[in-house]
Amino acid sequence: MLVPFLAVIALVSACARDAEAAQRARLGAWFALGETVEFAATMHCAVGLYRVADGRIRAAMPVAGSAPEMARIVAARGRAAWIAAGLTPDTAMMAMANLDRPTGMAMRRAGLEARACMEATSESAFHHLLGQSGAVLAWEAETGALMLMDPQAGLLIVAMGDR
Structure with missing residues (x-):
């Protein structure tokens, strides 16, 4: 009875959208990660909430200063961070959606779909x-x-939604 149960657990965890160790490894190249506050993943979403040791963005994550620059960097390098002075991330995502609809909508969709994996703490932090x-x-x-x-x-x- 225990063997089939363990097999099901192994199968379900293998189908998760992301794994905490893999997510931490990717993020560690871009941010100075501290402890994990929350992590949850299913086959359709993943959410990780982390403390950061400092607020700096590492060199491996290109930094943009505007929506057009972010769209250009994402197209060229596949990733970018935007420190949108005076804007909220929600407003910045809307600017991205207006400029580069596929990227902006993919960003919004990731946040919406990831809600299914959010616990109370991560949902509060996200909002x-x-x-x-x-x-x-x-x-x-x-x-x-x-x-x-x-x-x-x-x-x-x-926040990661369904792929």
């Missing part, structure tokens, strides 16, 4: 960061990862 002026908006096209970071609060959330 807070969406409306936080000066928070960083980042996108990685290959995995469909939407990232929001508040350097002041020391938090980073990653």
